[in-house]
Amino acid sequence: MSDNGVLIILSGPSGSGKDTVLNRLVEADENVKVSVSMTTREKRDGEIDGIHYYFVSREYFEKKISENRMLEYAEYAKNYYGTPAEPVDEMLSRGKSVILKIEVQGAEKIRNRYDNVISIFLMPPSMRVLEERLRGRGSEDEETVQHRLFIAREEIRRAYEYDYVVFNDTVENAVNCIEAIITAERHKIDRNKNIISEVINNV
Amino acid sequence: MSDNGVLIILSGPSGSGKDTVLNRLVEADENVKVSVSMTTREKRDGEIDGIHYYFVSREYFEKKISENRMLEYAEYAKNYYGTPAEPVDEMLSRGKSVILKIEVQGAEKIRNRYDNVISIFLMPPSMRVLEERLRGRGSEDEETVQHRLFIAREEIRRAYEYDYVVFNDTVENAVNCIEAIITAERHKIDRNKNIISEVINNV
Numbered sequence A, B: 001m002s003d004n005g006v007l008i009i010l011s012g013p014s015g016s017g018k019d020t021v022l023n024r025l026v027e028a029d030e031n032v033k034v035s036v037s038m039t040t041r042e043k044r045d046g047e048i049d050g051i052h053y054y055f056v057s058r059e060y061f062e063k064k065i066s067e068n069r070m071l072e073y074a075e076y077a078k079n080y081y082g083t084p085a086e087p088v089d090e091m092l093s094r095g096k097s098v099i100l101k102i103e104v105q106g107a108e109k110i111r112n113r114y115d116n117v118i119s120i121f122l123m124p125p126s127m128r129v130l131e132e133r134l135r136g137r138g139s140e141d142e143e144t145v146q147h148r149l150f151i152a153r154e155e156i157r158r159a160y161e162y163d164y165v166v167f168n169d170t171v172e173n174a175v176n177c178i179e180a181i182i183t184a185e186r187h188k189i190d191r192n193k194n195i196i197s198e199v200i201n202n203v
Helices: A018-028 A058-066 A085-093 A104-113 A127-136 A142-156 A171-186 A195-201 B018-028 B058-066 B085-093 B104-113 B127-136 B142-156 B171-186 B195-201
Strands: A007-011 A032-034 A070-076 A079-084 A097-101 A118-123 A164-167 B007-011 B032-034 B070-076 B079-084 B097-101 B118-123 B164-167
Touching (some): A007 A018, A007 A104, A018 A171, A058 A079, A070 A104, A085 A097, A142 B195, A171 B171, B007 B171, B018 B097, B018 B171, B070 B104, B079 B085, B127 B142, B164 B171
Parallel strands (some): A007 A097, A007 A118, A032 A097, A118 A164, B007 B118, B118 B164
Antiparallel strands (some): A070 A079
């Protein structure tokens, strides 16, 4: 089927379970990869360069920005965070499907840069479940929980900007559904333009 | 997810294995139905009304045409063959996904009538395999085989008019792939417009 992998944006509010779903997806399918972000912040104990983040200097990060080699980036608390283009392009060219975990605000930049990118919004089954998950973390005070719920509602209102919506009612359902979306997308005729002449001409 | 089922056009050349794939799909998933065609030709031994065809009078068929209740139809050897709208609409409204096995020529009419219809082209893995399958039937003479191969090439050239292309290398692969396409389509945001307000408003 299609030579190039499928590029997928995955967004969803804090507490929607993006990391759990992504870890399971990567375990289940060796042809699905999750892009690693780049950051200028200090490496913390237990973090591995190239796995959790690419840890780089501020100078290096700004060079990548100026060369237009960052798919998207932002600055928080005086550190840069972003998605470098090279590893994504390299994986796509090897036929891997690549998932970018991107904030709703960053998704637009990716769509403008790549043809054929698809976007999935990971939806909590309800606001009640989302609230339980946020409280379940135990580390946030009431004000933080309420703020995150407010942000979550704002993000959910923008779900219509995405191609697909997947409910994270159970991790298994969400993973199966995203795998089906990737399979379907690989069989889009737009991604298989050469198929027709190959079948007709190769006896 | 989406309330209404997905309407799917499946086309493919003679020998591409449409019937085998469809039978397996319907067995595997009770939410997938295949539409039954209507005809004015005589019922043959072993055929069951409502399973193989709806057998009707010429008068009845022409009434359906005049009422615009045929999704598509054609006349072969002085008999009408076509797809009646009512059973399709009824199954869709019950949330079933409905597959219409339609000739390449008839697909256009369906696309004009329904929003959100998707189309899948079932592709033989190669012309050589297609030729083997056509000869394997044993009942056709050389002239008929060559004519069918000619028609098959013409149909394959129109595969770019479809949304998806699925190779029938093995029945299992083809069935899994069509199931993935149906799952993906049900999660398109366009088919789930009410989801956002439901999640935000239902606590």
